[in-house]
Amino acid sequence: MVLLAPFSAMASTDALCGADETTKYNCLMGENVASLCAAPDSGETQMLTYRFGTKEKVELEYSATPDNGKTFFAFSQQxxxxxxxxxxxFDRGSVRYxxxxxxxxxxxxxxRLSVLRGDKVVMNAECRxxxxxxxxxxxDLVQFGPRREDARSLSRLLKWEEAANPVEELYQTESKKRGD
Known part of the structure; x- marks a missing residue:
């Protein structure tokens, strides 16, 4: 007898989210994974957590809750x-993830998953x-509209920002590698 998992479970099997969390973003980079997880898995998000590493060892974890004063930020750029x-x-000291x-x-x-320290790119990895x-x-976490006025966060743990990151530089790197 073959049991089929629901699509949502199949889509997040590589994610570093717990059983009581839902995957809000997942980036596979060879052995490493970057996951953005929300808890609980339904209702208003009480914790938004970023994890980076492998299933065997999480190397970095950052959590925002209504009580700890931490937050995530969002922006969309043409x-x-x-x-x-x-x-x-999110920012952790002078480092942006x-x-x-x-x-x-x-x-x-x-x-992509990028790590920035000031204006220096420390890591810029393509999701695979x-x-x-x-x-x-x-x-259901954040809506990026075709127009700026359509974009909004759907969680108090994720704040809409009006500041741009150097995404042209981050994405141009891959374009240059391909000879475009």
Whole structure:
């Protein structure tokens, strides 16, 4: 007898989210995974957690709750007439951890995980998710509209920001590698 898992469970099998959490973003980079998880798995989000590492060892964890004063930020930026970079990040001291998804027809990669220290790019890795589960932010957490006025956060733990990250530089790197 073969049991089939629901699509939502299949899409997050590589995620670093717990059984009581839902996956809001997942980026696979070889052995490492970056996951954005929300708890509880239904109702108003009481904790939003970023985890980076492997199933065996989480190397970095950052959690925002209504009581701990931590938060995540979101922004969307048009980088091409047919490509928009949607972003969610958090700052830990002077280091910014940035998750992105690219939507539109001129995307050089579906998503990236970047680490920035000031204006220096410390890490810029392309997500290598399967085509069936591209790196994308859950639309019940944040909505990125085609117009700025359509964009909004659906959680008090994720604040809409009006500041841009250097996404043109982060995505241009991959474009240059391919010789475009």
């Amino acid at each position: 980088i091409d007439p047919r490509a928009r970079i949607n972003q969610v990040w 940035l998750m992105t998804e690219c939507s539109g027809g001129n995307c050089v990669s579906d998503g 998710n399967p085509l069936s589960a591209p790196p994308s932010f859950s639309r």
